[in-house]
Amino acid sequence: MTAFNRVAETMAYKTITLPxxxxxxxxxxxxxxxVHAIYATKFGxxxxDFxxxxxxxxxxxxVAHFLEHKMFESEDGDAFSKYAKTGANANAYTGFDRTAYIFTASSKIDESLDVLLGMVGNPYFTEQTIQKEQGIIGQEIKMYDDSVDWRLMMALFQSLYEHHPLRDDIAGSVQSIARITPEMLYDCCTAFYRPENMVLALAGNITEEQVLAACARAGLDKPRDPVEVRRIFPExxxxxxRKEYEISMPIVxxxxxxxxxxxxLEKGxxxxxxxxxxxxxxxxGGMTPLYRRLYDEGLVNPEFxxxxLLVEGATCVLFxxxxxxxDRVLELLREEIARIKAQGVEPELFTLVKNQLYGEAIVDMESVVDAASSMASAHQHGRTLYQGIQTLAALTKEDVDRELATMLDPETSVVVRVLPQKS
Amino acid sequence: MERVNVGPGVYLTRLEAEKFNRQRIAIHFQFPNLREDATAAAVLPLVLERGWAGCPDMTRLSRQLAKLYGANLGVDATLNGGNRVITVDISGIKNEFALEGEDLSGEYAKIALGVAFRPYLVEGVFDPEAVEIEKQKLAQRLETEINDKRLYCVRQARRIFFSGSPAAVERDGYLEEVPGVTPQTLKAVYDRMISTATIDVMVQGGDGEEVRRQLEEYLTGLERNPAPLVENLAMPATETLHREEYFDMVQAKLCMMFTWDKPMSAADLNAARLAMALYGGSVSSRLFLNVREKQSLCYYCSSTCSTMTGAMVVDSGVEPANAKRAEQAILREWENLKTGEITDEELEDCRRSLLSGMDAVGDSLEGEENWYYMQICRGEPLLPPSRSKEALLTVTREDVRRILQGFHYSLGYLLTRKEAGYDSL
Incomplete structure (x- = not known):
């Protein structure tokens, strides 16, 4: 068996579309x-607006993040206490364009799957439960307010986009979440938590039969009434x-x-x-002359x-x-981007970076968590993992040089600085 | 699994890795964490990671690793109670995935063992240029410690709590001592490590024989005098101390430190695991369910404990105005577990979660290696997680109470806004 065939085998998984x-x-x-399970919706x-x-x-x-928190509650108790009976380690997360509910378990897998499919399939919201959650999420929002990395990233989005909702924090603000009503949450469930907008990905000690049986128990094996949804993004x-922006925080x-x-980015x-x-x-990256220069001159640390970020209606590259x-780092970075756009990428570096990505793709299939996450993510981007590795294998330096000419235009760039607060 | 002695204080452990796509080699050097060497010992991993005699240049080494399909090389320092562990590890895809049929295993062994045993030296000491660059990096890291307020709060609390003990010696050294580190002092610390550390080489998959052959070659001619390691320790119980520090921050951070007063033994481990799961180490814990979910007093609030230092840490993010209430609620939950009811249901929920976690240990290369290396550090026989599961099943609620009752609350460290400190409440 050749190495590439072995990779194909490593990347293989079964895809089933239920009625x-x-x-x-x-x-x-x-x-x-x-077993790691991810039940994710393309709603973030x-x-x-929709x-x-x-x-x-x-x-x-x-709202998407708030809904994620509320999904753990139902009329007959919260999902965490149900998972406690199976020993599963459960969690959830909300991104800009998706929300995912996850668990990892090594026993009582069928029961854990029932909890997962049941909590997401049977939402339950009241004014009272919404009010209670506002306190916890308010704390979460405040925690992120103290994070330099998060504040920097949000300031970049707010500088790049005038209207796109990337401008707003994933968790919203204390004021915005105060406006959430049960009706809004139910509308989101109807629009985005319908099965055809979702993916269930599992990797590990599990069989296809087990998963299909759990889906049947949750009624996911039957056709649903069609729902018409149209997402609306601002022009x-x-x-x-804005080109430049500064904030200050208690940092050094x-x-x-x-x-x-x-x-x-156009789909596909x-x-x-x-x-x-x-x-x-x-x-x-660590192999580039620019990184070496910045590192040796003490201009950046290894976190540079x-x-x-690729989401509906927005694509951006952040450094x-x-x-x-x-300012010196920014100057050198801009110079390097201009150079590489004009002269093309270094052939050896291109081959090595490609090699590295090939290795990462194989490593991603090693753990149950990474495998299920990669499968779900690829599906939500409209492809399979194997298609990804095939496209990578066929990619040439000339492809990169050609596309690069249309990327990273200085006119479209913004700069944000987070300055140490004057005491 | 096999662990063999290949020299004075040097062991080679081979672990099964059939199901993984990667192979991994980790070389652990464990030695007492001396105060006088702390800063040089913090610079050492940074310099070692840049290259070795066979590939001195940092960028070339990065490219070499990329050529091996993005193999991952790391040199890191951790603290085990009063001991320092410097670990060189490399992991990468197995030979069968190599597109050109390369012998990746041999290359991984060459790089990892080379970085550990054959550093790049200039006139018998570390490269002065590399040392200066990495000293600057360490200084920056120390200077910017306050950027992450959660971590900073825990570190400040540990500094006071462990004051005067070997566990107080900083992993990252001391800012004021960075300028004094020289290529010579660094080489002296390296030599001490090579000569006196207990060395554990852990091999998962790959060619164990080749690793052994190269290791034995490096050991030939090395003068080895392994030093005794620092035993488990515990800080004495004291009157509770409260300390505050002020920053213009949105969410306050509260770190509470408890001591067990006397060193814990390996036999306490499973009871301590279950005690933490019940108190604040899981989503079924009292701190999560009551302090966070019911009382909304904090966004995160968790407890951990170390048998090596006999310390329990409760780390939380709280509303500045609620700091005192949060502290009282955290202490109330501790009291309730010590003397109040612990239901069968919550005990078994927490036990189930731990058992499930132990089942999953063998599903990751790093998890499995860490499991066995921690047993080595504790001086225990190497037993699979299934044996610990059996032991965990025998832990009773009385065992859990014994662990929690053994702690004394020593220190509350609060990072908050000026107007919202303990005193203003």
């Missing part, structure tokens, strides 16, 4: 004790809302961010998506990094770090 519209992804992993913090069966809904910031121009070293507002353009993935490593000389 209800739910997509189920299953990857049995022989020899493993635990940026989904603020129509559902003709009704127009406008949400205040933070957003190509240029950033300046944090900085340079971000580029890219044209939203996997090649460009992968190039966005490679960009930070090609520009300022880049990342790309963040902290430095005593952040």
């Amino acid at each position: 209800s519209g739910l997509t189920v992804l299953v990857r049995p992993m022989p020899g493993y004790s635990a 913090a940026i989904d603020r 129509t559902v069966n003709g009704k127009t809904v406008h949400l205040p910031a933070g 957003e121009g190509p240029l950033p809302w 070293q300046t944090g900085f961010g340079l971000a580029f507002k890219e044209p939203p 353009n996997l090649k460009r998506e992968i190039i966005y993935d490679l960009l930070p490593d090609l520009i300022c 990094d880049g990342e790309t 963040t770090g902290e430095s005593q000389q952040c």
Whole structure:
């Protein structure tokens, strides 16, 4: 068997679409004790305006995250106490474009699956339970208010976008979550928690039969009435809302961010998506001359990094770090971006970064958590993991150089500084 | 699983890794954490990670690792009570995934053992340029410690709580001592480590024989005098102390430190695990269910305890105006567990969660390696998680109470806004 065939085998998992519209992804992993399950919806913090069966809904910031918290409650008790009876370790998270409910368990898997599918499938909200949650989430919001990294990232989004809901914190604000009503939450459930908008991914000590039986117990094996949903995103121009912004916090070293507002990525353009993935490593990763110079001159620490965010209606590339000389770092970073756009990427570096991504894809299939997460994430991006690795294998330096010419335009860039507060 | 002695205080442990896509080698050096060497010992991992005699250049080494399909090399320091552990580890995909049929195992062994035993030296000491750069990095890390308020609060509390004990010696050294670290002092600390540390090489998958061969080669000619390690310790019980520090912050951080007063033994471990799960270590715990969920007094509130230091830490993020109430609520839950009712239901819920976690230990390379290395550090025989599960099943509510009753509340450290300290409440 060749190495590439072995990779294909490693990346394999079963995909089943149930009559209800739910997509189920299953990857049995022989020899493993635990199972990781993810039940995720394509509904996140940026989904603020939509129509559902003709009704127009406008949400205040933070509803997706609030709903995630509330899903753990039902008329017959909270899900955590039900999971406690199975020994599962459960949690949930909300991102800009998705919400996921997860558990890891090594026994009573069927029972844990029933809890997971039951809690998400049978929402229960009242004025009283909503009020109680506002206190806990208020604390969570305040915790993030003290995080330098989070404040920096939000300030970058608020500088890049004039209207896009990326401007607002995932958890919203104390004021915005005070406006949440049970009706809003039920509308979100109807629109986005319908099976065809969701994926159930499992990896580990599990069989396809077990999963399908759990879905049947939850009624997910039957067709559902169709629901008409239209997401509404505000028009957003190509240029950033403001070029520079500063905030201050009780810190001792300046944090900085340079971000580029890219044209939203069209669906299915996997090649460009992968190039966005490679960009930070090609520009300022540990193997680049730029990183070495910044590191040796003491201008950045190892946390200096880049990342790309791809969501509906918005694509952006962010470079963040902290430095005593952040303007010098920004100058060198801009110079390197201009150089690489003009001269193309270094061939050896391109091959090595590609190699690295190949290795990471294999490593991602090793743990039950990473495997299920990768499967669900790929599905929500409209592809399979194997399609991802195939596209990577076919990618050439010329592809990258060509696409790079249309990326990272200085006109679309913004700078944010987080300055130490004067005492 | 096999653990063999390959030299004075040097052991090689091989663990099964059939089901994983990766292989891994970890080389642990454990030695007493001396106050006078702390800062140089903090610089050491940073310099070692940059390269070794076979590949001195940091960027070239990064590229070499990328060529091995993104192999991951790390050199890190951790504290085990009064001992310091410096770990060199490498992990990467198995040979069968190599696109050109490369021998990845051999390369991993060469790099990991090279970094550990054959550092890049210039005229017999560490490269002065690399030392200066990494000293600057360490100084920056120490200077920016307050950027993460949660971590800073816990560290400040530990500094006061462990004052005067070997556990007080800082993992990252001391800012004022960074300029005094030289290529020579660093080499002296390295030499002490190589000569006196207890060395454990853990191999998961790959070619164990090749690792052994290379290891034995490096050991030949090395003068080894393993030093006795610092035993489990415990701070004496004292009157409760309250300390505050002020920052312009939105959420206050409260760290509470408790001492068990006398050293804990390995036999206390499973009872301590269950006690923490009940008190604040799980979503079925009293702190989570009562202090967070019912009383909404904090967003996070969790407890951990270490048998090596006999210390329990309760770490929480609270509304500045509620700090005193949160502290009282945390203490009330502790009191209730010590003397009040512990239901079968909550005890079994917490036990189930721990058992499930033990089942999953063998599902990750790092988890499995850590499981066995911790047993080595505690001086226990190497037993799989299934044996600990059996022991955990025998822990009673009285065992749990004994653990919790043994703690004394020593210190409350509060990071908050000026107008919202303990005194203003």
